[in-house]
Amino acid sequence: MEVEADGKMAQELKADSNDVLDTGRLFVRNLPYTATEEELMEHFSKFGEISEVHLVLDKETKRSKGIAFILYPIPESAARAMKELDNSIFQGRLLHILPAKHREICLSVALPNRNDASNLPKTFKQKREEQRKASEAGGNTKAWNSLFMRPDTILENIVRVYGISKSEFLDREAEDPAVRLALGETKVIAETKEALAKAGVNVSSLEEFAAGKGDDKLRSKHILLVKNLPFASTEKELAQMFGKFGSLDKIVLPPTKTIALVVFLEPAEARAAKKGMAYKRYKDAPLYLEWAPGNILELKTLPDNNEKKSxxxxxxxxxxxxxxxxxxxxxxxxxxxxxxxxxxxxxxxxxxxxxxxxxxxxxxxxxxxxxxxxxxxxxxxxxxxxxxxxxxxxxxxxxxxxxxxxxxxxxxxxxxxxxxxxxxxxxxxxxDKTSTKLHVKNVAFEATQKELRQLFSPFGQIKSLRLPKRNIGQSAGFAFVEFVTKQEAANAKNALSSTHFYGRHLVLEWANDENSMEAIRKRSAAKYMDQENDNRKKRKSSKVVDESRMKFESIAE
Known part of the structure; x- marks a missing residue:
């Protein structure tokens, strides 16, 4: 009897292991009610990278039910975690870990009506939306831009300030409509940053992630960035839409209506809102959502007033x-x-x-x-x-x-x-070294030297501007702008770092000063070394020829 029981247990363990290798998802129960998702992430991440930790909460009390789901991108890591942590002690409780099914299968069982809708033919937009959601769910965040702003909303802000219509601002007969829109966008971005800073938002962290320098592992679990907002957006409407998914702490919406921060009290509710509202149409535009930087609402720590000072x-x-x-x-x-x-x-x-x-x-x-x-x-x-x-x-x-x-x-x-x-x-x-010269990348091929001068001249006196061209006469897609002082170049770089020109995001970097004395010395030294190497090769080859000639003559004699 004992042999049969052992064999049955071995078969169950093997089946559980196979299930985990199929899904990479674990069901953890008998958790302490005070445990948080961050603590579970730290405890289970010893066995591999974790895609998602979902701590199940009671909808009424917002307290933990003592169960959670852990998703690993690599199923072998999940199998190893289940083997090592099942029946182990965590914060005074004995954990019980089982394989979990895919989330989609659970939803189809709980909501059978969804299967009927999924069998209907889907439009191109629906397929593209599903691809985007699946890509982001898989951890692809390359397309995220923390400071993305809807062009029409930017235009609405500009015409509101100057009291003109869109048709007047984008007059076809005007010489510089692209420059107007780019400078207007720069002004709107500056106003947005100022309003966010006054609301206690860490703008530098937004800029860091917008430039692609932020670490995705340091993103918040309960704060969403809502982008591509129409100019008619209101805080009340956003609260109604996102409040369906859980309790909101606050919503930060600057007067420019270009971007918003939605702060949830619970990470699980924030995840549900992101899945439910991503690319959902609001008024006349789809919403773009991403996780905000983790320190986006960090306040300045003031020095202790009780500290004794001499x-x-x-x-x-x-x-x-x-x-x-x-x-x-x-x-x-x-x-x-x-x-x-x-x-x-x-x-x-x-x-x-x-x-x-x-x-x-x-x-x-x-x-x-x-x-x-x-x-x-x-x-x-x-x-x-x-x-x-x-x-x-x-x-x-x-x-x-x-x-x-x-x-x-x-x-x-x-x-x-x-x-x-x-x-x-x-x-x-x-x-990182500053200079008076900027290297401007991702310049549209339609852009002219005159338009670039009009775009950069508001930030200082331009000493020179070069727009290199290819052999066919078309723009090479980059330019060099040199200012009189370093401060003017820095002002232009900071102001235009998130600006779009002809629909392209300008990438500004410090250019190497090719005419500096140090650069000239380096080029001269490199040229001299190349000449020396060529001379050495020639002398060596001539020496080999002479030696071979002498050997040939001695053999002939």
Whole structure:
């Protein structure tokens, strides 16, 4: 009897393992009611990457039912997790893990009427919508642009400001309708960012993800970005549409109506809203949804008011703040490295980094280094150091907001470093170095040099503008714009980084200065080395020929 029971159990385990290898989805029960999705993600991610964690909640109380579904993109990871964690202890409870069916199969069983609708022939739009949803469900986020704005909504904003009609603004007889629309979009983007910042939104995180520099793993689980909104959108209508899926914390809708943030209280409800509202038509446009950056609503951490400050520290802080008002140089502020002085000799690298991390409202600290010297066999601080940040914007905000903050009884004094100083704390890439020249990519072939000059001239005096062409006379799709000062180039780069021109998203990067003395020296040195290598090859080949000739003559004799 025991042998039969063991054989039956082995067959069940084998069947369970096969089911998991088919779906990659686990059903976990007997969970603690206080467990969160983040804790489950951390506990189960030891066995592989996880696509989704769904903690089932009671619709009335919004509390956990003690069950969850875990989805792995690689089924073998799910099988390994089930084998290792089944009947294991998690937060004082014994977990019971079973294979789960595909979500689509569960829905078809629970809602049989859906099968009848799915058998009907589908239109091209419905098929394309299903492909988009399936692609995003599979983790494809390449098409996401956090700052995407509907062109018609941008146009509505422009004509509202100037009090004209769309036909007047887009007059066919006008010479520069594309330039008008691009500059109008730039203005609307600036207004949107300003309104979002006032509402407590971390705009820099949006810009980072819009530029493709953000990490998809750091996206929020309960905040949705709603894009492609019509200009007639209202906060009340959005609340009614998304409120059907769960409890809303708040909705952030700037006056430009170009983008909105919908904040849910529970991640499961946010996921349901994303699946139900993605590409759904609202008024005359489909809605584009994506997960917002995880730190999009992070507020600035204020220093502790109870912290004891010495009289000397308070006086130093007042003096430093007064000095800071007159010491900011536009060219120097283009560095992402700060020079920190007036440090206590007791302050360590870790202490300085911890102090800054607590107070930095956005961005990241890349490295911290306090300069030291050796005395009596000990490394002693010189009272100053360098801090490198992930961007110029982060360094600028830190220099202004944290000027004069007290650490170990000393009021810190922050100054911008020149770019060459960054070598002391880490080499920065050439792409991060500022210049007076911009490399503009993804330029439409219809764009002319005159239109590009009209587009960039509002941000400063243009020294030169080149629009290279191919042999057939058509534009090569990129351009070089040089300004008189670095600040003017930086203004243009920041303002036009999300702008579309002739329907194309302009990509702006710092151009290498080909006419600088350093570049000329490098080209001359490379040319000289090439000539030397050619001469060596010629001498070597002639030597081989001479030796072979001598051998041939000796044999002939």
């Amino acid at each position: 009289d000397v520290g308070e006086n130093d802080a007042r003096r430093i703040n007064l000095e800071q008002q007159v010491q900011i140089d536009p060219d120097i502020t283009e560095s992402n490295v700060l020079h920190v002085t007036n440090l206590s000799f007791k302050t360590t690298d870790e202490g300085l980094k911890k102090h800054l991390t607590k107070l930095v409202k956005q961005g990241k600290i890349l490295s911290v280094k306090i300069i030291k010297h050796v005395k009596n066999g000990k490394n002693l601080s010189r009272g100053y150091g360098f801090v490198e940040f992930d961007s110029v914007e982060t360094a600028t905000s830190v220099c202004r907001d944290l000027q004069g903050t007290t650490l170990d009884g000393h009021a810190l004094k922050l100054k911008f470093c020149e770019n060459k100083r960054s070598d002391t704390v880490g080499k920065s890439s050439d792409k």
